[in-house]
Amino acid sequence: MNDAQLQRYARHLLLDAVGIEGQERLLAARVLILGLGGLGSPAAMYLAAAGVGSMTLADGDHVDLTNLQRQIVHQSRSVGMLKVLSAQQSLQALNPDPNYELIEQKLEGAALEQAVASVDLVLDCSDNFQTRHAVNRACVSSGVPLVSAAAIGLDGQCMVLNLKPQKESGFASAQSNWACYHCVFPLDQAPTEVACATMGVFSPLTGMVGCMQAGLAIRVLLRQSLQQVLLMIDGRNMSTSSMRIQQDPDCAVCARPGLDAGSGASA
Template sequence: MNDEQLLRYSRHILLEELGIEGQERLLAAHALVIGAGGLGSPVLLYLASAGVGRITVVDPDVVDLTNLQRQIAHDLARVGQPKARSAAQSMAAINPEVQVEARVERAGPEQLDALVAGADVVLDCSDNFDTRHAVNRACVAHRKPLVSGAAIRFDGQISVFDSRGHDGDPAVPADAPCYACLFPPEAPADAVRCATMGVFAPLVGIVGAMQAAEAIKLLAGSGRSLAGRLQMLDGRSMEWTEIGLKRRPGCSVCDPAVPGAAVAGR
């Protein structure tokens, strides 16, 4: 690190759990962020401010006036612009050293296969189950840690799904679950969106900031991640609930005994 970087990241360097080595890991890391909306906004701003060296953001949508109630990476002047590019502008204003790739496209299985393979951590900030399951499958296939968050109405949740097992973090159980263990893709799911259900504006900031924190910890090799744990927030009372998660036998994504699983043949 040069003198300017030592000064910029001095508050991280002062932390015994991060230090210079942890910050250098962040500077050399590549984060993939799916979604530049309510959750993606705080995620992207915090990753950039923390000095994550490369950040790829994928989002097919454009900034709408209704987004500005909660999507803090965008402003009124950018209404009509692609969210991915708008977020990239905000990130550059905070930290121009970060290399940002803004992809204005939907994250389908083919795109994700290539993008996830080149990332060190993946953050799912999307708003639909199809994308979440596609992201999870790619992360399991490429053994990449996934930080997953969701927020609707006054309810938020966050977890880490780390298919690396002991290869990535000795604290992560070798049989850690994937997203599909919790929400089986074959089970019917109700499509709930902010456009129809509403969302409490600060809620996406709370969950998104926690997603960024989990990703930074994973990249820096600091602390204990949320792998194997799901935290849920009731924003009405500001009460957190945590439940333990285990791998689901017969999971169609992470159980190698199931034909067509993402880990088949590994």
């Protein structure tokens, strides 16, 4: 780290949980953020502020006025811009150190697999089940950890998935078989799709969940031990709860990939 970085990240360096070694890991980390909306906005901002060295931002949507109620990485002057361009401007203003790579389209198929395989960690901040399952399959295929989150109405959730022990990249876990997204939410049991445009969403909820997603991502990058839990936030009374999750031994994606896990289509 140079002198400017020592000053910028000084409050991290004081923490036993981070320190110089941990901050250097963050500076060397490569992260893919899928979706620069309500969740991706705070997640990207905190990862950029924390000094994650390389951030790939993927989103094919444009900023809409209705987004600004919760998507804090964008500004009023950003309406009509591609979200990745708007986000890049805000993130560079916050911290010019990271390398920001932009993907100005919806990732799917081979492009999704290639993007996932090129990073250390994926944050899925998308807003539909088909995309989440496609991202999950790509992460399992490449052996890349995934931090998945969702928020709708007054309910939010977040979890770490596909974390492997003794991985070459250095990630470690006390548990050998981590669940994937399909273990927790099987594709053939997916509930009826809902959207913020029809259901609404409590603006601070997306911030809370996105910040939780960033916090879990940093813990993964720092190789700290984690539990296999689904973290849940109830925006009605601002409470949190958790539920244990585990790998499904018959999972068609991560345990028994020869089984049929669905059509494989992505949103």
